[in-house]
Amino acid sequence: MPRNSRFFSRRSLPLLAASVLALSLAGCATSGENDAGADDERPVVLTTFTVLADIAENVAGDNLRVESITKVGAEIHGYEPTPGDIRRASEADLILDNGMNLEAWFGQFVEGMDVPHVVVSEGVEAIDITEDAYAGMPNPHAWMSPVNVQIYVDNMVDAFSDLDPDNASEYEANGEAYKAELQTVQDELVDELSVLPDNQRALVTCEGAFSYLARDAGLTEKYIWAVNAEQQATPQQITSAIEFVRDNDVPAVFCESTVSDAPMQQVVEATDAEFGGVLYVDSLSEADGPVPTYLELIRHDATTIIDALTARN
Known part of the structure; x- marks a missing residue:
């Protein structure tokens, strides 16, 4: 990972906001990823990184289009959003982030956007960092516990059901099946x-x-x-x-x-x-x-x- 920043990286956000406005006034084209889904009318769920996107896809099934802001291998902690990222977020139907100070850029990233936003780690019992400059802050890597990810799944089920009530029962079933797989991994590890x-x-x-x-x-x-x-x-x-x-x-x-x-x-x-x-x-x-x-x-x-x-x- 690049080491330029860890939890805090906000240097370029004011410039990005101006860039997005300029791009909008100029009528810029959408990104290739959005072009690929131009004919896909499913609600769009945008996550901050690839791990969350994969978990969300397991809950969503075929009913929602799940995308990740960052690409495979990207540094999430100190990520600096692009104008294209901000535009994609403004056009999404739901945004999911990990929270726990993982994406410190995220607050200003979504500020002023009229898009529902859910923190998927809500309800996780945090473990604090005990050393270095970040002592006292929650360790953000809560997804490294299959037990915690079951909480993530429940939060996604609720969020997707609010977004798309007609398919709420399917989200619930998908979530329960995925949680069973997570528990199997947890049990094997302990045993x-x-x-x-x-x-x-x-x-x-x-x-x-x-x-x-x-x-x-x-x-x-x-x-x-x-x-x-x-x-x-x-x-x-x-x-x-x-x-x-x-x-x-x-x-x-x-x-x-x-x-x-x-x-x-x-x-x-x-x-x-x-x-x-x-x-x-x-x-x-x-x-x-x-x-x-x-x-x-x-x-x-x-x-x-x-x-x-x-x-x-």
Whole structure:
């Protein structure tokens, strides 16, 4: 991920608003993505990033057209909206965002728009960040818990039913079926990890993006940095991770797909831990990649964690 910003990126919003006005007065053409759906008369649900879009598609079925503002692989935390993004949002029938300070650009992004807006993490019990400049703020990665995503689904069912009451029963049925799949992943994760000794029940990652997953799986969380760093990990952070791994005889450590694993490789070199693999968090992959859907993302991460932590047993 780019490190120019994490939660706060508002520099270009006033310019974007002026740009949108100018583009509107000039009668600019719609984007290629909207052109592709020009003949699609279904209500449009616009989400802030690809993970939310995939979850929403599972609830919506064929009744709604779900789109993501950001593309696969995009940095969501410090994203800077384009004039085209703002126009798409103004034309949507419903906008969904994660909330919990994930998309700090979002408030000004939708300000003044007469479009319904739903925060899908509403009702999730937040875990606060405890270190660095963001201490005391909620960890925004609530979707990394299949339990929390069931709350996301319920919020989407309610929002879609309000938007399209004629298909409310279908949204409810889709939501229940999807929640059952989420619970299956959660149960497998807990069951498979139950064989670990207490001291090895630890999830050591580069970033603290797995607080919710670790809590639900009964794992102690340890990370090199709490929030994606604008500079390289400090020697103190790496030393702290090394000491934790040694003290608890942690069998494996991990890093996220969007950051360099070099700091974690230093932990591996200094301990008996193996590098357990790459975990995915903020974005899905392309359709032919390893995690093209949210369920595949969370299953990939769960399987990677299970296989690496239980390899010695």
